[in-house]
Amino acid sequence: MLKKIECFIQPFKLDEVKDALIESGVEGITVSDVRGFGKQRGFIKGEVPNKEVKFLPKVKLEIVVDEEIIDDVTKTIVRLAQTGEFGSGKIFILPVEDAIRIRTQESGINAIV
Amino acid sequence: MAQQNMWEMTLSRLDVIMSMLSLTEGMSKYLREPRKTIQVAIPVKMDNGKIEIFKGCRVQHNTNRGPAKGGIRYHQDVSLDEVKALAMLMTWKCAVVGIPFGGAKGGVIVDPYKISLSELEAITRRFIYEIIEDIGPEKDIPAPDVGTNAQVMAWIMDTYSMGKGYSVPGVVTGKPIALGGSQGREDATSRGAVYTLLSSLKVLSIDKMPLDAVVQGFGNVGSNCAKILFDIGHRIVAVSDVSGAIKNEKGINPYDVLSYMSKGNTLSSYPQAEQIDPKDLFGTRCDVLIPAALENQVTKDNAAQIKAKIVAEGANGPLTPEADVILNGNNVFIIPDILCNAGGVTVSYFEWVQGNLAYFWGKREVNLKLRDIMEKAFHDVYKCCIEKKVDMRTAASLIAVGRVAEAVTLRGIYP
Numbered sequence: 374m375l376k377k378i379e380c381f382i383q384p385f386k387l388d389e390v391k392d393a394l395i396e397s398g399v400e401g402i403t404v405s406d407v408r409g410f411g412k413q414r415g416f417i418k419g420e421v422p423n424k425e426v427k428f429l430p431k432v433k434l435e436i437v438v439d440e441e442i443i444d445d446v447t448k449t450i451v452r453l454a455q456t457g458e459f460g461s462g463k464i465f466i467l468p469v470e471d472a473i474r475i476r477t478q479e480s481g482i483n484a485i486v
Numbered sequence: 487m488a489q490q491n492m493w494e495m496t497l498s499r500l501d502v503i504m505s506m507l508s509l510t511e512g513m514s515k516y517l518r519e520p521r522k523t524i525q526v527a528i529p530v531k532m533d534n535g536k537i538e539i540f541k542g543c544r545v546q547h548n549t550n551r552g553p554a555k556g557g558i559r560y561h562q563d564v565s566l567d568e569v570k571a572l573a574m575l576m577t578w579k580c581a582v583v584g585i586p587f588g589g590a591k592g593g594v595i596v597d598p599y600k601i602s603l604s605e606l607e608a609i610t611r612r613f614i615y616e617i618i619e620d621i622g623p624e625k626d627i628p629a630p631d632v633g634t635n636a637q638v639m640a641w642i643m644d645t646y647s648m649g650k651g652y653s654v655p656g657v658v659t660g661k662p663i664a665l666g667g668s669q670g671r672e673d674a675t676s677r678g679a680v681y682t683l684l685s686s687l688k689v690l691s692i693d694k695m696p697l698d699a700v701v702q703g704f705g706n707v708g709s710n711c712a713k714i715l716f717d718i719g720h721r722i723v724a725v726s727d728v729s730g731a732i733k734n735e736k737g738i739n740p741y742d743v744l745s746y747m748s749k750g751n752t753l754s755s756y757p758q759a760e761q762i763d764p765k766d767l768f769g770t771r772c773d774v775l776i777p778a779a780l781e782n783q784v785t786k787d788n789a790a791q792i793k794a795k796i797v798a799e800g801a802n803g804p805l806t807p808e809a810d811v812i813l814n815g816n817n818v819f820i821i822p823d824i825l826c827n828a829g830g831v832t833v834s835y836f837e838w839v840q841g842n843l844a845y846f847w848g849k850r851e852v853n854l855k856l857r858d859i860m861e862k863a864f865h866d867v868y869k870c871c872i873e874k875k876v877d878m879r880t881a882a883s884l885i886a887v888g889r890v891a892e893a894v895t896l897r898g899i900y901p
Binding site: 374 | 684685687688693695718719854857858861
């Protein structure tokens with residue numbers, strides 16, 4: 374079964390996370406620069422929160438992998454993306470019904486590996 | 487005589503596998519012997535008023551992993567030994583794809599094309615009545631085989647249900663969709679074969695697009711394999727059936743061939759391809775060969791001319807043991823029948839599950855679930871093939887027999 378990971382991490386963690394993910398068997402990553410907020414509504418340590426909501430810059434990684442390696446992949450992200458502060462990010466795991474490689478029409482896991 | 491050989495041949499192959507697995511003598515004896523063999527006389531009042539007696543049997547080889555599963559065959563040459571061998575092969579087939587069934591097979595000695603439809607119905611109903619206590623969704627689930635079809639399965643379901651007093655769709659698979667048949671059952675064997683084939687391309691690092699495929703046999707399995715490969719952009723360069731063989735290096739459209747044949751034409755006269763001698767079919771330059779016709783088609787006489795890199799056994803036993811040796815020697819990758827054509831019994835399993843749940847899936851869901859099971863089975867077998875340094879056929883048998891032996895050990899011997 375294929376799973377999709379959508380994760381949001383601090384931009385300065387990207388390179389380290391990327392290298393480790395490739396090591397753990399990930400075949401492709403899509404990265405976007407995004408802005409967002411979570412439970413802290415965009416306030417960081419030391420700031421006094423008010424009613425405002427601030428969007429902070431993050432990077433979003435989209436990765437499709439076989440469920441066999443999903444635990445390794447999430448552990449790697451958790452380990453490397455931790456900053457010790459609020460705003461380290463989030464990982465979402467989604468089921469993927471199918472995948473198709475456009476060049477060969479291979480489907481499922483064969484479209485990924 | 488030929489059938490007796492088939493049982494002995496099956497046993498001697500099993501012995502080789504069992505010794506590779508170092509099974510105990512007791513376990514070997516256990517796995518050689520069918521659990522239950524039922525032989526019945528089937529009296530039928532024929533259309534002319536006379537009574538005829540037909541002979542039928544049902545063999546349940548093993549039920550350690552779940553209820554027995556296997557087809558019922560109507561053919562004039564059916565013999566008990568052949569049915570025993572086929573029942574055993576079903577045990578291995580279900581185990582290799584990991585579905586929770588044991589193996590069974592049934593047969594009636596009759597030529598179904600020489601009797602009337604009402605006689606066929608009477609034979610079916612009386613046969614099922616004779617074995618009614620031995621079949622059932624939790625005991626033994628028949629399916630179509632040579633000479634039987636969805637209509638015969640409908641009669642089986644009705645006879646069994648009448649005997650029980652309520653409808654039991656899960657007693658048989660391969661039913662018409664209107665009676666609880668599964669979506670995707672018709673092309674399940676072919677789809678399963680193509681999934682194993684596509685997985686083999688990955689492990690062999692063959693990244694050619696399109697592939698050139700040759701399909702021997704243009705019945706249910708062969709024509710659907712051709713259609714599925716054609717749909718995902720591959721090229722069917724030659725096909726054959728009983729009428730002859732055709733070839734076109736630029737590709738043959740299987741949909742067009744089927745529509746041409748549905749107008750009463752033979753395959754061999756199809757105009758958009760060159761007619762070739764069926765003997766030359768196997769020598770056609772291609773990447774993939776799918777034998778999807780009868781048993782023993784590739785022999786020591788024609789195996790050496792095969793140019794394909796992969797042979798996917800859509801049919802049961804299409805290679806003779808000598809041909810198997812020659813192809814392995816030529817480094818042809820063979821996807822063995824018990825793995826390659828297990829898509830049929832896998833969707834039968836889905837039909838049984840859906841019947842028991844009384845909740846039915848769409849075609850897409852069936853096909854995706856089938857792909858998961860076939861790909862996992864392929865990778866299990868391939869892993870064994872690499873680890874144990876054996877060919878794919880041996881690997882498939884090692885996995886299958888090993889799984890059944892494990893189930894026997896875990897359950898123990900009753901009492």
